[in-house]
Amino acid sequence: MSMRQLAIALWTIIVREIRRFMRIWPQTLLPxxxxxxxxxxxxxxxxxxxxxxxDGVDYMSYIVPGLIMxxxxxxxxxxxxxxxxxxxxxxxxxxxxxxxxxxxxxxSGYVVxxxxxxxxxxxxxxxxxxxxxxxxxxxxxxxAVVVIMTALLFSVGGFINALLANKFDDISxxxxxxxxxLTYLGGVFYSIHTLPDFWQGVSLINPILYMVNTFRYGILxxxxxxxxxxxxxxxxxxxxFFVVGLKLLERGKGLRS
Amino acid sequence: MAEPALxxxxxxxxxxxxxxxxxxxxxxxPQGDFFALLGPNGAGKSTTxxxxxxxxRKTAGEVKIHGIDIDRDFSRAKYQLGVxxxxxxxxxxxxxxxxxxxxxxxxxLSMRECRDRCRQLLEDLGLWEKRHxxxxxxxxxxxxxxxxxxxxxxxxxxxxxxxxxxxxxIELRRSMWSYMRRINAxxxxxxxxxxHYLEEAENLCRNIAIINHGEIVExxxxxxxxxxxxxxxxxxxxxxxxxxxxxxxxxxxxxxxxSQLMLSIEKGQRLNDAFxxxxxxxxxxxxxxxxxxxxxxxxxxLVEQSSGSAPQGGEIRS
Numbered sequence: 001m002s003m004r005q006l007a008i009a010l011w012t013i014i015v016r017e018i019r020r021f022m023r024i025w026p027q028t029l030l031p032x033x034x035x036x037x038x039x040x041x042x043x044x045x046x047x048x049x050x051x052x053x054x055d056g057v058d059y060m061s062y063i064v065p066g067l068i069m070x071x072x073x074x075x076x077x078x079x080x081x082x083x084x085x086x087x088x089x090x091x092x093x094x095x096x097x098x099x100x101x102x103x104x105x106x107x108s109g110y111v112v113x114x115x116x117x118x119x120x121x122x123x124x125x126x127x128x129x130x131x132x133x134x135x136x137x138x139x140x141x142x143x144a145v146v147v148i149m150t151a152l153l154f155s156v157g158g159f160i161n162a163l164l165a166n167k168f169d170d171i172s173x174x175x176x177x178x179x180x181x182l183t184y185l186g187g188v189f190y191s192i193h194t195l196p197d198f199w200q201g202v203s204l205i206n207p208i209l210y211m212v213n214t215f216r217y218g219i220l221x222x223x224x225x226x227x228x229x230x231x232x233x234x235x236x237x238x239x240x241f242f243v244v245g246l247k248l249l250e251r252g253k254g255l256r257s
Numbered sequence: 258m259a260e261p262a263l264x265x266x267x268x269x270x271x272x273x274x275x276x277x278x279x280x281x282x283x284x285x286x287p288q289g290d291f292f293a294l295l296g297p298n299g300a301g302k303s304t305t306x307x308x309x310x311x312x313x314r315k316t317a318g319e320v321k322i323h324g325i326d327i328d329r330d331f332s333r334a335k336y337q338l339g340v341x342x343x344x345x346x347x348x349x350x351x352x353x354x355x356x357x358x359x360x361x362x363x364x365x366l367s368m369r370e371c372r373d374r375c376r377q378l379l380e381d382l383g384l385w386e387k388r389h390x391x392x393x394x395x396x397x398x399x400x401x402x403x404x405x406x407x408x409x410x411x412x413x414x415x416x417x418x419x420x421x422x423x424x425x426x427i428e429l430r431r432s433m434w435s436y437m438r439r440i441n442a443x444x445x446x447x448x449x450x451x452x453h454y455l456e457e458a459e460n461l462c463r464n465i466a467i468i469n470h471g472e473i474v475e476x477x478x479x480x481x482x483x484x485x486x487x488x489x490x491x492x493x494x495x496x497x498x499x500x501x502x503x504x505x506x507x508x509x510x511x512x513x514x515x516s517q518l519m520l521s522i523e524k525g526q527r528l529n530d531a532f533x534x535x536x537x538x539x540x541x542x543x544x545x546x547x548x549x550x551x552x553x554x555x556x557x558x559l560v561e562q563s564s565g566s567a568p569q570g571g572e573i574r575s
Contacts, residue, residue: 001332005365012362023350091346095407098310099363100335257272257313 001100009101010109017113021079021120028079029121032071036125039067040132043189055191055222060133064126065216066188069150071125073183073208074175076118076151080110080158081171088162093255103249107159107242114155115148122147135219142227143218149234150211154179156241163248163255182208187216192224207237260324261285262415262447263309268318270304270471278304280471281318286415286464288323291441292449293462293479297560301471302451303343306417310340322415336364339413339446341404343420349393353384356392357407364411371410378406381436398429405433409440416440418450422457430454434461459483459552469560482555490548491528493518496541505534519548 001009021028040060048059055062087093096106129135137143157174165171186208192200203209210230217223249255263286270279279301286292296302307313309320311327320327325334347356354375361371379385382402387395392403401421408416418437422430438461440446452458458465459479466476475482498515508531509521518540520531535542 001336001365008365008367009363012359015362016359019355087348090348091342091344092348094312094342094346095360095363097312098335098338098340099360100332100365101363102332252314256311257307 001102006102006105009099010105010112013096013106013109014112014116017079017083017110018116020083020113021117028075028117029124032075032121033124033128036067036071037128039063040129044132055193057220057222058133061135061220062191062216063189064129064133064135065219066186066212068122068125068129069147069208069212069215070183070188072118072122072147072151073154073211074179075121076114076154077158077161077179078171078175079117080114080155081161081165081175083113084110084159084162085165085168085171088165088254089168097252097255104246107156107245107249110159111152111155111242114158115151118151118154119147122151137219138221139218142231143215146211146214146218146231146234149231149238150215153234153238153241156238156245160241160245160248163245163253166254179208182206183212185209186212187224188212207233210234259288260321262288262290262323263449264319264321264324265305265309266319268305268308268320269316270301270308270313271316278471279308279315279318282468282471282473284466284473284476286447286449288414288447289441289445290447290464291437291462292447293458293465294449294451294468295455295458295465295556296451296468300468300560302468303419304471305468306340306419306449306451310338310342310417311335336411337414339408339411339416341401341408341416341418341421343423345400345404347392347400347403347407350391352389352391353379353395353403354388356403357410360407361410366411374410374412375406378409382406398425401425402433405436409446412444413446415447415449418448418452420452421450422452422454430457437461455553455556465552467556467559474562475559479552483552485555487524489522491520491522491545492548493520493535493542494544496543499540503535503538503540505531508534 043063044060048063051059053059053062084093087096126135161171161174185203186206187203192203192209195203204225210225210233213223213225214227214230214234217227263284265282265284267281267283268279269281271277282301282305284294284305294302294305304313308315309322309327311331322334322337325337327334351359357375357378358368358371361375362368376385379388382405384399384402384406387399392400395403401423405418405421421437422433425433434457437448437450441448450458450462462479464478465482467474492513495516495518499512500515502510502512502518504510505520507526511519513519522528522531532542
């Protein structure tokens, strides 16, 4: 395929993915907005007023970056996992396999489509958060880079999950038993400096801690970890996950007999 | 000499469970042909077509589409190919027009380039009025036609139709036949058809291969194959009921019921002779039809021979 044809094919997958989550917006865009509003009301307003400040900023402002990141992570992941597995289940994935598109392009299309949903939800949650607190981004470029990289990373993760999944239950195991606990323990609601030394050490092996803190640094200018190292680690994870996803796709795992 | 539309050499497929689905088959489909690939369930038809369309990984062998090796230049090879699979494999929640245009996008065709083509296909296949309907709202026949429109949007040179008229009523089936004939004749699209309706294969296809137990048991032109039929059986409807079965010299006759006879004719025998004898015995025939489709008789016979069981019905001249 020529460069122009590749670009059209990539754009086709991305548009199809965006059209899909837009078509079912009551399932994809509305629930995270409502959930996050509840978090802002309960954790930010009601409990946050008793907590006071965390790392020198008021508690409501402190939790906003974490909650935005949490919604980006879960939505990027679940978009690709459910969309690609749905295509596998309906066998419409055969359209892609039969087509002349190279595997890297199919993977890229789904990943960008998934990241688009993550970022859409992130923007909605950010707008909701403005009803509760003022946000002044300290490092807008870093904020944008980190949220996009995180969305891409978890989109690839969702794709790998969908490839390996044999039934619908398999695509909910990782979000429920891995992503949610790691996100809650990833410094969304607290600074790891408030933890005992042992648990601080344990927290440092949680990759989501680095994403949440780097994003928080971009918005509030405060972080528990080295931001430069975190950005490099996220980039490395994206490359590793992409290669794994590509290899599984080439092997036709769950797609070709 | 023009490259064949499809060339298969030594194609072997052994599934993970050890099942030997294809045992080194060779097959060639000439350009512009309307080719039937027939075989009983589980014979290896879908596996063969699955390998060609890259849904199934081959164990060994070589596949070329219009001279392009699917292993060496898969992108260019796949561009030549359109596939209408046995089962509906589009997103049931998408709109008809979106399904066809999205497929065009997968082949690198922009919306602008293929809108007219999409409209033409949907009109030809009677789906234009349904273009804004979601696919799941379509009837079974419409879904089949949607899969044909989707497969043709990028103007493939080789079209694989895997049981395209399964579950479709006879009227619609005939209109689909005429459409397939048209794209074969006017656009020069080579077509490979698998079907369980042998009448369909006999009507449409010029060449034929029969596969059984992962091996090609016959590969010839439809005309040559039909000349192998050494015996045909006809059902004769009688004007008046008869009590005893008439005896015809040189012919095998069975009485189906009081108003119907079954007459078997060997190759070289004349129907006129049989009718003459029937007339002499006062038996009036008002209509006549083949007991089974001619290809069906041959097919059953070939499959039974290759399976090692005794042939029934039509016999094959050795």
